[in-house]
Amino acid sequence: MPNADLVILGGGSGGYACALRAAELGMSVVLIDKDKLGGTCLHRGCIPTKALLHAAEVADSAKESDAFGVRATFEGIDMVKVNEYRDGVVGRLYKGLQGLVKSRNVTFVEGAGRLVGPKTVEVNGEQYTGENVVLATGSYARSLPGLEIGGRIMTSDQALNLDYVPKSVIVLGGGVIGVEFASVWKSFGADVTIVEALPHLVPNEDEAVSKALERAFRKRKIDFSLGVRFQSASQDDNGVTITLEDGTTKSAEILLVAVGRGPNTEGMGYEEQGVAMERGWVLVDERLRTNLPGVFAVGDITPGLQLAHRGFQHGIFVAEEIGGLNPAIIADVNIPRVTYCEPEVGSVGLTEAQARELHGNNVAVYEYNLGGNGKSQILATTGFIKLVQVVDGPVVGVHMVGARIGEQIGEAQLIVNWEAFPEDVATLVHAHPTQNEAMGEAHLALAGKPLHAHA
Numbered sequence: 001m002p003n004a005d006l007v008i009l010g011g012g013s014g015g016y017a018c019a020l021r022a023a024e025l026g027m028s029v030v031l032i033d034k035d036k037l038g039g040t041c042l043h044r045g046c047i048p049t050k051a052l053l054h055a056a057e058v059a060d061s062a063k064e065s066d067a068f069g070v071r072a073t074f075e076g077i078d079m080v081k082v083n084e085y086r087d088g089v090v091g092r093l094y095k096g097l098q099g100l101v102k103s104r105n106v107t108f109v110e111g112a113g114r115l116v117g118p119k120t121v122e123v124n125g126e127q128y129t130g131e132n133v134v135l136a137t138g139s140y141a142r143s144l145p146g147l148e149i150g151g152r153i154m155t156s157d158q159a160l161n162l163d164y165v166p167k168s169v170i171v172l173g174g175g176v177i178g179v180e181f182a183s184v185w186k187s188f189g190a191d192v193t194i195v196e197a198l199p200h201l202v203p204n205e206d207e208a209v210s211k212a213l214e215r216a217f218r219k220r221k222i223d224f225s226l227g228v229r230f231q232s233a234s235q236d237d238n239g240v241t242i243t244l245e246d247g248t249t250k251s252a253e254i255l256l257v258a259v260g261r262g263p264n265t266e267g268m269g270y271e272e273q274g275v276a277m278e279r280g281w282v283l284v285d286e287r288l289r290t291n292l293p294g295v296f297a298v299g300d301i302t303p304g305l306q307l308a309h310r311g312f313q314h315g316i317f318v319a320e321e322i323g324g325l326n327p328a329i330i331a332d333v334n335i336p337r338v339t340y341c342e343p344e345v346g347s348v349g350l351t352e353a354q355a356r357e358l359h360g361n362n363v364a365v366y367e368y369n370l371g372g373n374g375k376s377q378i379l380a381t382t383g384f385i386k387l388v389q390v391v392d393g394p395v396v397g398v399h400m401v402g403a404r405i406g407e408q409i410g411e412a413q414l415i416v417n418w419e420a421f422p423e424d425v426a427t428l429v430h431a432h433p434t435q436n437e438a439m440g441e442a443h444l445a446l447a448g449k450p451l452h453a454h455a
């Protein structure tokens with residue numbers, strides 16, 4: 001006999017979103033987590049890192065105040081206080097989330113769960129069987145072979161708990177998490193070096209954006225080595241030294257390992273119960289069904305983008321699917337992505353290279369330079385919004401770089417997901433003076449009627 005309509009293993013973005021939506025749809029829900037409700041995003045990911053990035057922006061504003069005629073002095077970072085501010089933000093959201101889950105009558109069970117039957121999870125010696133089961137156990141910070149985490153060598157989990165600003169840092173990995181930490185530490189006064197094996201920082205982004213970020217980081221004196229692989233690392237009381245495959249060595253006070261995140265699926269009984277997996281990832285079809293009937297998987301344990309809002313969307317999707325609402329599928333490529341370093345990077349849809357692979361020469365691109373945007377001038381930021389369009393067709397990609405530009409992702413994702421033509425967007429009004437105007441201007445230009453831009 002099932003104990004509930006839905007049993008969810010993992011209470012992170014994917015799991016709790018599924019629980020909330022399923023409860024809204026009238027299902028009885030058991031939500032199991034061995035740690036705090038909210039998962040990586042709330043406690044060790046999105047929220048705490050963005051709080052640090054905001055503190056970094058405040059520090060930069062103080063340092064650069066003179067350029068705006070404001071007399072202020074930057075005296076330094078009180079990391080204990082920064083952490084208090086961050087923990088306050090996390091704490092308030094955590095409390096709110098606990099209240100939300102309770103108010104929807106979701107049964108939250110604290111403890112490490114294990115799949116002991118295709119639709120049964122065992123936790124604290126009790127078994128919970130669901131009509132349907134959702135696997136949502138998330139991801140963990142990976143390391144490289146021979147690179148042991150400990151002491152001065154850390155992942156984002158330990159880096160978030162530092163109560164001091166290191167004098168110098170090597171960041172291994174120039175992806176989203178790597179560049180965000182690099183950006184924070186640089187603003188806080190550390191010497192920062194990034195090592196990335198691929199040819200560019202944020203290598204999954206449109207190449208033009210990667211190159212612009214590299215220029216901006218160079219200007220900020222964030223050092224980086226691209227296209228070179230890590231070989232080994234050693235640490236002692238004075239610091240950590242890494243050797244790269246080209247023989248060069250680099251030393252710093254700490255080493256942040258930000259080389260990606262792996263699926264958190266080991267030892268949870270998935271394989272024993274016959275869940276189809278590949279290299280630890282739980283395989284799902286486009287409706288997030290595993291190979292076992294009535295067993296779904298959401299969020300970071302499924303191959304693809306590792307983003308909290310993808311987890312939310314997966315969770316909601318599965319609840320609605322079970323509820324018979326036949327929800328629409330959102331392809332990973334059309335999920336908005338923001339990297340919150342300074343300057344920010346935002347994108348949705350196909351990069352120019354991906355569009356050309358799909359559509360050959362039938363692709364038009366336009367880059368609107370933020371130099372022509374009033375608000376960006378006021379903020380003293382540079383950057384651009386790049387549009388990728390199928391000729392005479394919809395905009396299939398929006399790629400942006402610049403201070404605060406991530407906030408523009410909202411309209412960008414509507415444009416791409418609603419398959420808008422440049423002409424559709426060009427007729428809409430964008431408020432002045434905002435950075436959002438740059439979105440309008442880019443579409444005006446692509447529609448053949450540029451305003452504050454050269455044809």
Ligand SMILES: Cc1cc2nc3c(=O)[nH]c(=O)nc-3n(C[C@H](O)[C@H](O)[C@H](O)COP(=O)(O)OP(=O)(O)OC[C@H]3O[C@@H](n4cnc5c(N)ncnc54)[C@H](O)[C@@H]3O)c2cc1C
Nearest residue numbers: 010012013014034039040041045046113138299300307308
């Ligand atoms: C430093 C950092 C910064 C990030 N910044 C952003 C960002 O700005 N924006 C963004 O969109 N994404 C960001 N992410 C990614 C985001 O945090 C993840 O994509 C998201 O948390 C995935 O949600 P999830 O539900 O799949 O997994 P998780 O949030 O990892 O949740 C999984 C849950 O399962 C629980 N669990 C695991 N095993 C068991 C078990 N056996 N029994 C019971 N419970 C178990 C865990 O305790 C955890 O609470 C960031 C990640 C990191 C690490």
